[in-house]
Amino acid sequence: MIVALVIGHEKDKPGACNEDFVICEYEFNKKLTCAVQEHLVETTDFCVMRVFRRTDYSNLPNEINELNPDLILSFHANAFNKEVSGTEVIYFHNSVKGKKCSEVIQNKILKALGLRDRGVIGRSRLQAGGHLLSNTRGVCLILEPFFIDNNCDYLTAQANLSKLALAISSGIEDCKNIIFNN
Numbered sequence: 768m769i770v771a772l773v774i775g776h777e778k779d780k781p782g783a784c785n786e787d788f789v790i791c792e793y794e795f796n797k798k799l800t801c802a803v804q805e806h807l808v809e810t811t812d813f814c815v816m817r818v819f820r821r822t823d824y825s826n827l828p829n830e831i832n833e834l835n836p837d838l839i840l841s842f843h844a845n846a847f848n849k850e851v852s853g854t855e856v857i858y859f860h861n862s863v864k865g866k867k868c869s870e871v872i873q874n875k876i877l878k879a880l881g882l883r884d885r886g887v888i889g890r891s892r893l894q895a896g897g898h899l900l901s902n903t904r905g906v907c908l909i910l911e912p913f914f915i916d917n918n919c920d921y922l923t924a925q926a927n928l929s930k931l932a933l934a935i936s937s938g939i940e941d942c943k944n945i946i947f948n949n
């Protein structure tokens with residue numbers, strides 16, 4: 768199985784941030800994807816690639832499709848008003864495998880972090896994330912494990928970073944059966 772771990776945003780436009788701890792999505796997910804890749808390389812024979820945006824967001828699906836992944840995980844973190852908390856995983860609304868894989872990964876993340884369950888969310892082409900979800904081949908999920916602007920969420924994620932990486936890795940292993948068995 769070929770797995771693409773896509774780091775959301777980029778160095779100069781790092782996504783949502785936590786001002787108190789001076790950390791943004793990009794930096795956090797650079798570390799997280801590194802740990803996920805390490806686990807998978809140790810425990811599976813999957814080909815696991817970390818993907819950084821090379822051009823602009825509109826071209827990201829093309830950059831990912833060139834790698835021919837079976838499973839694509841795009842790593843983000845939510846932000847709202849510093850108070851909202853919780854975990855969600857997003858999939859393309861009419862992908863049956865996407866929905867099943869997002870449920871597996873959502874449950875693993877919930878166990879690792881213990882934050883509020885905001886559920887799995889199916890999105891269509893024109894909704895947030897829909898460009899990536901609808902234009903990539905292979906099962907594509909967007910992970911929002913916590914709210915980075917919420918100090919409590921952020922500290923939970925930071926303190927449990929390796930647990931979170933292990934949970935996501937284990938979820939990816941379970942997704943293999945969903946992706947290859949009909």
Ligand SMILES: [Zn+2]
Pocket residue numbers: 775776782783792842843844
């Ligand atoms: Zn983001």
